[in-house]
Amino acid sequence: MFKKHTAILICFFALFVVSCSKTKHEEASKTAVTTKNGEITSIHGNRKISGIYPHLTTYAHGRIDGTYGFGNECGIGALAVWNKKLYMINYAAHQPKGSEHKLYMVDEDMNMQIFEESIGGTPAARMVHQESNQLFIGPYAIDSVGKVRVIPYTDMKGRLTAIGRHLKDPENMIYYYDMEGMLYEVNVHTLKVNKLFHDPLPGWHGKGGYTSQGRFVVSNNGEHASEGKVTHDTDDWESEHYKWMDNWKIDKEGVFGTENLGILAEFDGDNFKVVERRQYTDVTTKHGIYAVPNDESPLWSMGWDKKSVRLKVLDQGKWYTYLLPKATYNNDPPHGWFTEWPRIRTIGNGKMMMDMHGMFFDFPETFSASNTSGIKPMGSHLRYIPDFLNWKGQIVLATDETSIQGNPLSGQPQSNLWFGSYEQLSNWGPASGYGAIWLKEDVSANTPSDQFLISGFDNRMVHFKNHTDKPVKITMEIDINGDNQWTKLKDLHLEAGNYNYYIFDTSLKAEWLRLIPETASRVTASIHLTDSNLKDASEGKELFSALADIDYSGKVNHAKLYTNKTNFNLSVYNGTIENGKFHKTNELEFTKFDFNFIENITDSTATKALKTKNIWSEDDASIILNAKNYRLRLPKGNGNYSKKMPSGTARVVREVESERELANIAGTFYELPLFKVGQEPLYKMMRPVSTHGKQISDFNTWNGLLVLSGIQKEAKASEHVYVSKDGEASLWFGGIDDIWSFGKPIGEGGPWKDTQVKANELSDMYLMTGYDKKTLTLKADKATKITLLIHVNHYLDEPMAYKTFDLKAGETMEYQFPEGFSAHWIQLKANTNCTATAWFVYK
Template sequence: MKKNLITTITLLIEHRRKIPLKACGIFAVLMLFMMNSCKKVDNKDRHKKTVINSEDGIMTSAEGSRKISGIYPHLTVYAHKRMAGNYDSGQETGIGALAVWNDKLYMVSYAAHKPEGSEHNLHIVDKDKNMEIFKGSIGGTPAARMVHKETNQLFIGPYAIDSTGKVRVIPYSDMKGRLTAVARHLKDPENMVYYYDMEGMLYEVDVHTLKVNKLFHDPLPGWHGKGGYTSQGKLVLSNNGERLAKGKMVQKKDGTDSVSYRWKDTWKVPREGVFGKDRLGILAEFDGENFSIVERKQYTDVTTRHGIYAEPGDESPLWAVGWDKKSLRLTVMDQGVWSTFLLPKAAYNNDPSHGWFTEWPRIRAIGKDRMMMDMHGMFFDFPESFSVMKTAGIRPISSHLRYIPDFLEWNGQIVLATDETSVQGNPLSGQPQSNLWFGSYEELSGWGPSSAYGSVWLEETVEAGTPSLPFLFAGFGHRMIYLKNHGKTPVTVTAEIDAGGDQDWKTLKTFALEGNGSAWYIFGDDEKGEWIRLISDQASALTASFHFTDDNFHDPADGASLFEGLADADYDGEVSHAKLYSNRNNFNLGVYAGRIESGKFKGTTDLEFTKGDFEFVDGTPEKGSEEVLKEKSIWTEDEASVILKAKDYQLRLPKNPRYDSKKFPSGTVRSIREVESERELANIAGTFYEVPLYFIDQEPLYKMMRPVSTHNKQISDFNTWNGLLVMSGVRADAEASEHIYKSPDGKTALWFGGIDDLWSLGKPRGEGGPWKDAEVRAGELSDNYLMKGYDDKTLYLTADRDVKISLMVHFEHYLKEPVLYKTFEVKKGEKLEYEFPEGFSAHWVQVKADKDCKATAWFVYR
């Protein structure tokens, strides 16, 4: 309207000879008054709209103030800038790097594999959350960022930004690659920086002229380059993957994957120790002339306490974050010497050997003299003073579902970058998109439980008298250890504690293991220490695994107001159901509304939910969106439990007494879909589960699933759109709110929030088992039944004859065989009740009987 008013005034002035001047003046004053009035109304109503500015159909900026669960929808980034779709820039749009510069937030979005550029962008956000898209953006797959102090420039992706905000671009024709790290130069740090790319290329760039010189083409084994940082006179580089067999993704039945090893003439390290089992990825150092391998493990972030504000002549301890099958690895270079510490994993999404599903977990400052580490689905407090002799202070904060490539502190808030909606192997969304999350440390710490798992030994030959690497011991509510001797010779394993994080190790406890024997132990609250390590008195093949769990779960009442409006499972009134699709051809959400009748979803209305106004309008289904109306059935149910049918195995999950599976059978409501890039979320019989996706277009690894929350709601679909989690299944009588949006006729409604709001639905709970009045054969193991992620556990056993029933547990995902936990003597016709000790944990459990019988094994998770 402002533009129209200005045009009218201009016409009046141009025609002033034909209209009295006094009339022109009066009219102009009135029009200006109207302009000011309109401006006030616009400002007042800004929170109701997202304003997208464009030139010739190309988005240039966005503004708005609507905020839902820490997410501003107008800050969404896409794979293109066109207001209409027709993009051709890959299947992913994550936010690869964040930096605060000139009091603004800079971020770069990335494609999956675009070493020569793409339509992705450099975005600049001011303190009022107005976002500008840099017109000279060249896209690609960038995640590099560093401030060059001598010239006061921010290098982020292929962009150099000075103190006035002027942006210069390093073209991909000069520096081809997926740029993952930028670091200080060893020989000429005042005038040069290093750039490292995902394919392993190492460049140097003149910070004044931006002239590029390629130093090495893939000098190191491994693949999927990630971290790079200079400290103590060394450039330390990492990659987190290995090329797959014959360039293809090959998944074996046991869930592992096959890789191919081939020596490359470009590698600048000796051949010794390069190849072998579990030698994946790399951590390496470069002294300016020569490369050397620190470790052939999968590593991502490399940094010091200075982070992106890299200090000249930095002598600080350098930290590298990685992992292997057993655990997370925190490897530290302190005064030129390398040491490694182990931590547990909350989730297993990052584990595949190709490294694709681990973007750039970081260690970064988050304000108030606090640092944070993010790895494998968990945040940790991280002390900036961490060194080999000062290791105290790492503590779990919370677990999360969000896929986080980078994070920082800005204007008193923590900002998380995300990689959300992708379309690679995901037919249920039209275009890739991601957003930011803004919030406090206190909000973030209230997400998922601090439960995590890991091993110091995994069926490996352990030398007598040699201590294991230290494993984090502090900060968890419950701590349990499992030990297994795979050898024939008895061994004694001694646990030692470093109480103060100063390398003063003292004996805590000893464990005697018979040949092929096992043991478990739950540590008491009085058994304290920062780190724990193990020593065997005999050489043997051993496994030692830790389960660290949390009893700080959400009560369903905690999230009652947040999820107000979602229909309970036993609600019999009218409910708005819909299937959801993130549109390809515009920025709206496709909403295919309908109802559930006789166990089937029936669509009735095609709508769109608009990005700008957050309103429902009439819509037309896009080509390809018909996939959202299809629903594959992945589970069934019998009297004992929910049955999850994978390709080569069958698993059993707890049932929820409040959830009527006959009313909402598998295939009616959405069972599983990708809501964070390369991560699956399953909605099975009233409980949400996170399920690792090991390979695109292949079955997820259900064996490594973890429960998130038991909701007992009529959630018919769920999706991420504009950074928000959207769910259908809202009561028709629900009132509109921050989280509930309704169509003008009131017949269609959706819930909007954040992915990690799901924890607030309440802790996982349920009951069931592998047997219910089942005909059991002697010595035959039952199906695997899920125990991971549940607390307050009780087992009930009955049988039609006197039998011994053995409870077997899977305590390490990568071990094929379970171990005996306990054998129960069950009397005919009697009900045996066993309450598990507080802190007991296992991933999966199985039962077997010593005689043929008819038996029930029933687990109650309260």
């Protein structure tokens, strides 16, 4: 129970006021804050925008004036329902000794209380201990009536990521596992701590831990040696980075290697055993945080390597491996920083959900080695989700949103929750994902590959390449019902050095695919699984109606945005765009508690918001993206952006979720994965999100919301649009995943348009990932052979020759790609010097 205080509580009630044409939604919105000694102790509000309650935003501190002190990240690491309340903890980036971050309690009326004796840190662990009837969440123990006890960091230093049932004394003890790999045991009654091991396993960035089938299974998802110094392709593991390997409690034989990143391991109460040296995160069973005694349920753990998402299953003491696609490559770097606790959890109504690599999956609680049916893609997302659960009949998502690690346009870190339904989650991004069974890999004769999920995807395609000088036959087999009964689908013959592909019939019903080579070979089998029901722009027409279209000729309220450091407000540099430049007209702040515009910016650091970076240009053929050491070409969306909003006018690249960047280029939003914060994004792994065709001059995450500027001056206030009293400033507010509703990516262009082409010289790479109906038109002034090459996996540098076209001089040839065809990038080459056009239309 919280300690009673005699200090006077100061209440601040802020009523929302905008223009005289207030909506019912606006009139009902208000926030009430209770403070003590300058710290917020509770807060209540009822404003809700796109499933987000702004008053539930969490920060790296609790000061009422918003003055930011320390900490560059503020993700919400763990959620739990206990005593009819929603409990959550947020975390700093690297604070094993604690920080100002908090433990929060939200009641059924959306009142949020902050535990005054919070000690912060970097926690994401949670488990209900059945025998003592306590919730353990981070360093806090909460009993059945809400009394909170604290395990101080002086007793248990670490970034606490997992809690598990004890193997030897489960009634009185629990395990705590932390990011640095330390394993503790804690007495649930006295909270006395005993460190069992200090870093007993290779890898780092400890993540999951769970007790089942007589063992405590733990994971970590990264390598110290990869911190900008090594990559997936480097063998230099035995270096000074492993000077602590004498601590390891395993056999070191075979521990090192190019793919040996992170770990999945077992602990039997005395000794450790390596299951697999790959990057792994969550470890759980169908019981989740409500861990039960003597659990014999199948245990699941999610991980990945450069080829695919990996699902490991421990069933009756034996491990099994299943492969799934990646919707995004944000999580991939070998250091493991960018994968914050993806989970498998119950979401109500008898459903479970798996979230990994930017994709939601239906996950059946019956999943086992003998029954592998039921995993289906729901859709993809942009939100960075450390945890989720079901509460009050809704799915609640935690978020790691606005950090300042790589975001100079945010003054202080902050994150919030999202509340909504299964149907809403399934209607965000497309159910499209990519992966591989083999990547330029030596395979053994007559040895089946691991099985890869193909169920639930509309379009399914496998790209094959034989990297040897001998032919090879590959048998494709499918498991139709998820019962380990394999049926031959097709034999595919690959000639020496050749590429081939296979597109599955859309009517084929099957859960899993596996491949069997007839002879030893070196083969690539890269899989593209894509959605055929991409969103139409009409879905978001009303939602985004206030944003000015690119061809809109009326007056527009443009602004540059900065999330304040000295208070909770949003700095707004209001202005106009004239002659290809942004001109500031006045400075405003948009207030945290009452959602109102006020005059003057009080945050001196906010001037950074006016700066923009120019990374794209345009020629007759396409949009040109200028990376540091290469250039790429992107389709032109709708509208003439070079004339109306040329590069450098609008914000182009910004971190909108922690360690995730979004680009707004010529009317299309793109997701940009990172390798390391502060470095150039991995543009070659980018994916288009939506083509908006709007005059969006800036975008930002603030108060748990996505904020967009570029509003028609005549737009009226609404749930999503807030307008100043004089009508001279206005902003759009929603959720980050609302932007899928602008409609699917579309565009046209190519690497050549009446371009002088040199014989056998490859064109620039031109983007194809994520686009729908695809047509190519070719033309050359001379008779020539033009070869289309495709990039089918981000970890293969060389493109594959897909098709060669024979063109007559002056002839125009049109080629329509097969339904379901997918590739990441394309390039072309001609066998003669000529002037050529290669024009792609993506509808």
